[in-house]
Amino acid sequence: MSFYFAQLLTGLANASSLFLIACGLSIIFGVTRIVNFAHGSLFMLGAYIAYSVVTRLDAGVFGFWFGMLAAALAVGLVGLAMEFLILRRLYRAPELFQLVATFGLVLVIQDVALAIWGAADLLGPRAPGLARAVRIFGEPIPQYDLALIGIGPLVLAGIWLLFHRTRWGILVRAATQDRDMVGALGVNQNWLFSAAFFLGAALAGLGGALQIPREAVSLQMDLNVIAEAFVVVVIGGMGSVAGAFVAAVLISVLNAFAVLVFPQISIVLPFVVMAVVLVLRPHGLFGKPGSGHGAPGEPEAPLRHMSGRGRMALAALVLAMLASPAVAGDFTLILLVDLLVAMLFAASLHFLMGVGGMVSFGHAAFFGIGAYGAALAVKTLGLGMGGAMLAGPLAGALGALVFGWFCVRLSGVYLAMLTLAAAQIVWGITFQWQDVTGGDDGILGVWPAPWASSDTAYFYLAAAICLGGIWALRRVVHSPFGYLLRGGRDSPVRAEAIGLDLRRHQWAGFTLAGTLAGLAGTVFAFSKGSVFPDVLGIAQSVDGLIMVLLGGIHALAGPLLGAGVFVLIEDWVSRLDFWRFIFGAIILAVVLLAPDGLAGGLERLRRLLRRTTGGGAAR
Amino acid sequence: MSLLKVRGLTKKFGGLVAVGDVSFDLARGEFLALIGPNGAGKTTCFNMIGGYLRPDRGSVRLEGRDIVGLPPRRIWRMGVGRTFQITETFRSMTVRENVQMALISHHRRSFDMVSAAAKLYVAEADALLADTGMEAHAGRPCSELAYGDLKRLELAIAMAHKPRLLLMDEPTAGMAPSERVALMALTAGIVAREGLSVIFTEHDMDVVFAHAHRILVLNRGRLIAEGTGDEIRADATVREVYLGGGAIRARDEADHA
Numbered sequence: 067m068s069f070y071f072a073q074l075l076t077g078l079a080n081a082s083s084l085f086l087i088a089c090g091l092s093i094i095f096g097v098t099r100i101v102n103f104a105h106g107s108l109f110m111l112g113a114y115i116a117y118s119v120v121t122r123l124d125a126g127v128f129g130f131w132f133g134m135l136a137a138a139l140a141v142g143l144v145g146l147a148m149e150f151l152i153l154r155r156l157y158r159a160p161e162l163f164q165l166v167a168t169f170g171l172v173l174v175i176q177d178v179a180l181a182i183w184g185a186a187d188l189l190g191p192r193a194p195g196l197a198r199a200v201r202i203f204g205e206p207i208p209q210y211d212l213a214l215i216g217i218g219p220l221v222l223a224g225i226w227l228l229f230h231r232t233r234w235g236i237l238v239r240a241a242t243q244d245r246d247m248v249g250a251l252g253v254n255q256n257w258l259f260s261a262a263f264f265l266g267a268a269l270a271g272l273g274g275a276l277q278i279p280r281e282a283v284s285l286q287m288d289l290n291v292i293a294e295a296f297v298v299v300v301i302g303g304m305g306s307v308a309g310a311f312v313a314a315v316l317i318s319v320l321n322a323f324a325v326l327v328f329p330q331i332s333i334v335l336p337f338v339v340m341a342v343v344l345v346l347r348p349h350g351l352f353g354k355p356g357s358g359h360g361a362p363g364e365p366e367a368p369l370r371h372m373s374g375r376g377r378m379a380l381a382a383l384v385l386a387m388l389a390s391p392a393v394a395g396d397f398t399l400i401l402l403v404d405l406l407v408a409m410l411f412a413a414s415l416h417f418l419m420g421v422g423g424m425v426s427f428g429h430a431a432f433f434g435i436g437a438y439g440a441a442l443a444v445k446t447l448g449l450g451m452g453g454a455m456l457a458g459p460l461a462g463a464l465g466a467l468v469f470g471w472f473c474v475r476l477s478g479v480y481l482a483m484l485t486l487a488a489a490q491i492v493w494g495i496t497f498q499w500q501d502v503t504g505g506d507d508g509i510l511g512v513w514p515a516p517w518a519s520s521d522t523a524y525f526y527l528a529a530a531i532c533l534g535g536i537w538a539l540r541r542v543v544h545s546p547f548g549y550l551l552r553g554g555r556d557s558p559v560r561a562e563a564i565g566l567d568l569r570r571h572q573w574a575g576f577t578l579a580g581t582l583a584g585l586a587g588t589v590f591a592f593s594k595g596s597v598f599p600d601v602l603g604i605a606q607s608v609d610g611l612i613m614v615l616l617g618g619i620h621a622l623a624g625p626l627l628g629a630g631v632f633v634l635i636e637d638w639v640s641r642l643d644f645w646r647f648i649f650g651a652i653i654l655a656v657v658l659l660a661p662d663g664l665a666g667g668l669e670r671l672r673r674l675l676r677r678t679t680g681g682g683a684a685r
Numbered sequence: 686m687s688l689l690k691v692r693g694l695t696k697k698f699g700g701l702v703a704v705g706d707v708s709f710d711l712a713r714g715e716f717l718a719l720i721g722p723n724g725a726g727k728t729t730c731f732n733m734i735g736g737y738l739r740p741d742r743g744s745v746r747l748e749g750r751d752i753v754g755l756p757p758r759r760i761w762r763m764g765v766g767r768t769f770q771i772t773e774t775f776r777s778m779t780v781r782e783n784v785q786m787a788l789i790s791h792h793r794r795s796f797d798m799v800s801a802a803a804k805l806y807v808a809e810a811d812a813l814l815a816d817t818g819m820e821a822h823a824g825r826p827c828s829e830l831a832y833g834d835l836k837r838l839e840l841a842i843a844m845a846h847k848p849r850l851l852l853m854d855e856p857t858a859g860m861a862p863s864e865r866v867a868l869m870a871l872t873a874g875i876v877a878r879e880g881l882s883v884i885f886t887e888h889d890m891d892v893v894f895a896h897a898h899r900i901l902v903l904n905r906g907r908l909i910a911e912g913t914g915d916e917i918r919a920d921a922t923v924r925e926v927y928l929g930g931g932a933i934r935a936r937d938e939a940d941h942a
């Protein structure tokens with residue numbers, strides 16, 4: 067009995083840390099509608115700064131707690147700077163475009179932390195006065211855990227007072243419920259947003275700082291914590307602080323007991339809980355309908371078939387690519403295969419997001435299922451390349467069919483998070499099911515058939531498959547089915563009012579996107595000769611998002627352009643020191659200079675050139 | 686036999702009775718106006734008939750078949766068209782494409798992944814647009830249209846599957862007075878030609894009295910009067926609710942200013 071009580075207390079202590087990071091995320095989303103991927107980075111910064119302050123001061127009680135608050139304040143200011151310098155310029159950009167910017171920040175902050183604090187993990191000091199354990203019912207409980215259990219509710223109470231007793235807090239709540247209303251009240255939105263960012267960032271910083279007596283400070287803290295923080299925010303309902311608290315307790319306590327029965331479960335448990343909650347309550351426990359949606363975007367221009375000149379340019383590009391083996395070395399050919407895979411992957415994600423309006427944070431799931439499907443077909447079923455190349459996309463289709471059934475019931479950020487959960491669940495299973503998937507060691511020896519094994523031959527095979535897939539997607543976009551998905555994105559009510567079952571069409575669209583992502587994963591697996599769990603990881607999903615949003619979500623050519631630029635930049639930059647910083651800075655620059663993506667930016671540039679050269683006067 | 690039989694239709698939102706015990710019949714070819722002040726429950730009635738809201742009580746029979754509980758898309762397939770008080774269109778498509786989508790759905794080709802959508806049913810779509818005076822706008826992006834034109838487009842979309850019953854929620858809102866009369870005259874023409882039945886809500890009494898065959902008056906969810914234009918004009922309760930027709934007009938104008 068006493069053991070279970072101790073387990074409960076551990077769960078509650080974890081809940082407090084989780085709540086601290088999640089509540090800031092929820093506040094920022096509620097007010098600004100920005101999904102802040104960099105929130106984990108703020109958490110990490112809080113830990114690093116607290117480490118520096120506390121180890122520099124003599125580690126007395128005062129020094130320790132001063133360090134905590136100083137870290138919170140400092141991170142709050144970093145958040146303020148982030149908002150002021152970058153995100154403020156993007157509030158009018160398409161929904162989720164800010165996501166790419168915050169991911170650029172993740173990369174930048176990673177390398178800044180690396181430069182300042184080094185790559186080695188840092189062990190923080192114990193909290194003075196709370197360094198020992200007390201016995202409760204005979205079980206040793208760290209005093210610090212007890213302190214944390216108190217701090218969580220204390221912060222919740224503080225936020226509650228702030229939100230209910232101050233004018234600022236009331237405005238924040240109003241903004242969370244209805245952004246237009248605040249605009250109509252004549253409140254200065256900039257000021258409100260900055261303050262929300264400061265508060266949210268400071269809470270994340272505090273959460274990170276309070277972690278230092280419990281875990282080593284490392285450069286992996288940011289992405290390790292962000293997925294779970296998202297989960298908590300979503301389960302609680304986007305924008306609901308009390309919901310975040312309940313969700314943090316729910317997950318942490320469940321986890322504390324579930325690991326006793328099934329130790330491997332902690333990787334997937336939060337995501338399973340989230341999936342269950344979202345299927346039962348599509349807006350989280352305390353969220354309101356519509357709480358998961360950002361500001362409505364600009365209307366998109368009607369679809370046009372490509373002009374004659376556009377077709378010729380495209381044909382020339384494809385021909386140049388196909389002719390490249392004549393001049394290019396093996397290394398370039400391998401890069402070109404990467405490029406083709408990225409293009410197909412990005413195109414399938416764009417089909418889902420841009421055309422279907424179903425934002426996915428977990429599209430890597432189907433890419434990875436395709437890659438693993440093909441690899442397993444070779445290794446376990448003993449199929450040849452041909453069979454495996456069918457098995458991969460088929461596996462992607464099956465995965466998308468299953469997850470899609472759940473996902474199309476949701477929309478907005480909730481949908482995005484459920485897809486993230488799906489990907490994390492698949493990743494967790496793959497990671498831990500060593501007997502079948504090889505776990506962390508992956509599956510090796512997935513080579514193409516002899517006839518396709520030269521770099522040139524495989525390049526042509528990859529080109530045929532990927533360009534074929536992209537062409538087929540384009541075709542679907544222009545078909546009644548593609549039009550209907552686009553229409554459903556514009557107005558689900560209208561779709562229903564002309565007799566259509568939108569969900570069924572979305573399910574089919576989801577499956578199609580998963581199939582083509584699986585196809586991309588298959589081509590990828592054979593090009594590398596192996597697969598590892600990171601093909602299913604968050605980073606792979608985010609890469610896809612960056613490609614699509616960077617390229618421009620409103621243009622069919624956007625994902626292709628985005629994928630091309632992404633692969634080329636990554637290839638160049640990843641050979642440099644501090645490549646994350648450079649890559650992140652490039653992302654931020656593109657985002658700030660072309661908030662409608664590269665396609666939009668190019669279009670504007672073209673118009674500008676026409677005007678200045680007088681070419682447009684004829685119109 | 687009447688086309689539509691509504692009996693005891695009731696819907697509460699919390700404590701508020703949005704629609705209380707409303708019953709009426711609609712004959713084939715009838716042009717019926719449903720009027721009442723703001724918040725009277727007109728849209729809620731439409732939503733229940735069209736399947737967008739489930740009534741707490743009551744029945745809706747379309748040619749004898751109970752349609753309560755069916756989703757809107759099924760009711761649409763049974764020949765009920767609908768236009769919305771706040772227009773719902775596909776903003777990223779052209780005017781013509783919006784109508785084409787309804788035709789594609791009508792011909793059950795929405796899962797077609799091969800044909801070029803923009804080339805399907807062009808002639809039919811243009812004919813429908815011509816019927817509603819929208820032919821000049823066919824190629825324009827829907828997001829550019831003025832509000833009155835969006836209403837006209839919705840009418841064209843609603844006619845695409847040759848409905849037997851058309852529910853029009855404030856079809857003339859956002860239009861100039863002369864436009865309103867013109868649009869309703871046009872609608873009346875279509876009704877006469879196609880023999881379909883229409884229920885429409887409207888705040889402009891000139892429009893209502895000029896075209897409605899019969900008028901239902903709702904107030905606070907209750908049906909308070911029913912009759913021809915002359916009967917309604919003479920009805921004491923209705924006068925009391927409205928304090929004269931001018932007040933309605935003024936409020937309507939203010940709503941959409």
Ligand SMILES: Nc1ncnc2c1ncn2[C@@H]1O[C@H](COP(=O)(O)OP(=O)(O)OP(=O)(O)O)[C@@H](O)[C@H]1O
Pocket residue numbers: 698701703721722723724725726727728729730770
């Ligand atoms: N989904 C809802 N939830 C709660 N109350 C609602 C809802 N829909 C309508 N109501 C309320 O029900 C009443 C009837 O609304 P309804 O929209 O049917 O009126 P209406 O006659 O169409 O008014 P208007 O002329 O302004 O369009 C109103 O008081 C409205 O506030």
Ligand SMILES: [Mg+2]
Pocket residue numbers: 727728729770854
């Ligand atoms: Mg209404």
